[in-house]
Amino acid sequence: MKVVKFGGSSLATGAQFQKVLDIITADNDRRVVVVSAPGKRFDGDIKVTDLLKTYADQTIAGAYTDEIMTTILARYQEIAQHFSLEDNKIILQIKQQLVHLNRVHYPSFNHLYAAFMGHGELLNAQLLAAIMQEKGMPASFVSPAELGLTVTGSPRAARLDPESYHAINQYQFDDTSLLIVPGFIAYTNDGYAATFSRGGSDITGAILARGLQADLYENFTDVSAIYSANPKIVSHPQPISKMTYREMRELSYAGFAVFHDEAIIPVIEANIPINVKNTNDPQAPGTMIMPNHEIDSENPVTGIANDNRFAALYLHRYLLNREVGFTLKILQILATYNVSYEHMPSGIDDMTIIFDKAQLTPEIKAHISHDLYAIIAPDELDWLDDYAIIMIVGEGMQQHIGTFSKITSSLAEAGINLPMINQGASQISTMIGVPVDRMNEAVRVIYNAVF
Template identity: 60%
Template structure:
């Protein structure tokens, strides 16, 4: 049995959904189908999830929501119309879209989460209707029905591993394809809570592990994961195979094609992952597998970069001699509910790197003023935008000269680095860089290593 997940780009319109239908019909093992919300149909289009977030904002601000509601309805209707689905089949979806603004929510975060989750929730219902209409028996499966429970972090939830038991009880002996909406689960209180953005990949991995699938197929809009983001380098090398750990580091650092947290259920369940292209389903794609299955041919598998970070730089003489110094800083972070990503340090300096998508300005201001007052550093600097490049490969374990090979081409372009972290992970080297130089640096490193 396979769990097969389709991303938003694969479900953006009726034509794409027809391809998805053909892919599922072609293989009876594709029993459990996890779906995202309709994504972008063209470059400047808006994802349905983003439309729903605008609807949530307008509702909160008590603004007129007529237009945004119509835009959202239209996205689902245009898919239904493509398959000549009778109008009455969509009436129920329309009602759910309108009802969203009338419901009571525990907090603003739960309101946002419920609106955003409806992208997937409604799409899975619609897809089950379309498949039945086309003659393939299908059933919508609400995550509530299978006990997909998450914690109380409404917009960046973590899955409760106890749910694997109830998910494993899902009856697969039926002739129906089971259509599961991605991206969200329910808290113990019964509220909808979403994973972080792109989180339908996580639902797919959870389902694959819970049901002990033979394979987790993840269909997207590229024929492979490439060694570098294809928007930075034209026609980059395709990766045929990579290990779980390589994928986790690369997706964390910017390979948006697969969510970094989605690797964990796959590792724990030993589930192989195959990234494939909905528009080119015969291409083999990329396999993400345990390290024992990968034959390494080159030291570097991929190079990822992301500018979603911010950093705090702190200097204080004799910092290295003060017992409990880092603990005091971490206590301030905890007080303001802030998590950090990395913390490289020197004898008198410390840099703390944050994911700025997880921070509000208010949290930053409060943290900085508490650090200034309680730690009294000689220098305290906030760097609002900080880039990270991650060069990843199992072949880099204990490899002499890896760093030289990575850094040498940067000299030619006169690119300086703000931080180099080698050794924290055996399979990657992390570089801190000024965001506007990041793409150019990635291109230079890739060209030196791969060409």
């Protein structure tokens, strides 16, 4: 049995819906379908999720909402019209649910945003099920609550209740039925809507694949494979046919946009293979993501990822390595301001702390600097906002001697300085820090050196 997830670009129009129907019916093992909200139809278009956020903003402000609600409804009507369902009761149901959204009392604004923005997927799953039923296909819309998928935590960054896996596993459906499930949205034990964080539909798909003990998790998107580098930076990079879970996690963290780095943890824990495929080219084999022991890595490097969302704090103080509790003091200061760090490479007299700069406001940075001077008295403290990270990842780096030498030599020839180098004990990834304005050039230099 396969769990299949379709992204927003795969479900943006009626024509794309037809491709999805063709894919589902082409393989009888595809029994569970997880859908995203309608995405962009063209450059400059607005995703339905973003339209729903505007609807939520206007509701909170007490503003006139009929126009935005009509715009949202029109996206679903356009898809229904493609299948001559514009007079079907499903459109009336969608309209009623959109109207009802701003008539509910929510415990907080975060609960309101979760309910509004999660409805993009909820309504799209209902629409897909209705279209399939109209075509005589044995499909049923199933909400996450019916499946037993419950969450805890923040309404807009929900965490799965581990008991959900048992409930999902006990869900009864026959071998001929198709379950259509909305991604992204889930519900608490109190019945309130909540949403997962970035990559929410991917998270839902992975949870269901594990809970239902699927043989394969297929993730359909708008690319025919995961590529070894960003095609916007490197011209025609090599497609990756197979990669390990560890490689995917490392690359996703550092900028690969196919998966959010947390989204595939459920299938990793259950050793379920993932196949990334293209809705617009379903015959292409795509990229298989598999357990570490099932792949023999012939090449030293599988992929190169890059991201400029980082900032760094450089600290220098003589003999800091000899002071017991030095790092603990720093971490306690960061915890005071609810700031987590990404990496912390260090030497005997200095340390660089790397952050996701989304956490850092000028006020927070000023408070952290004040406390660091007061508590650990650094000789030098400097914030580096112009900071990008490049991750070179490959299981084969452990067996191929000299790969990193090729990389550093090529960067030196290009005149690109490396203010930070960090490699973990696993030896499957090497992280380098570069100035933001040299990031793209550095990626191309590294790609040419290893591929």
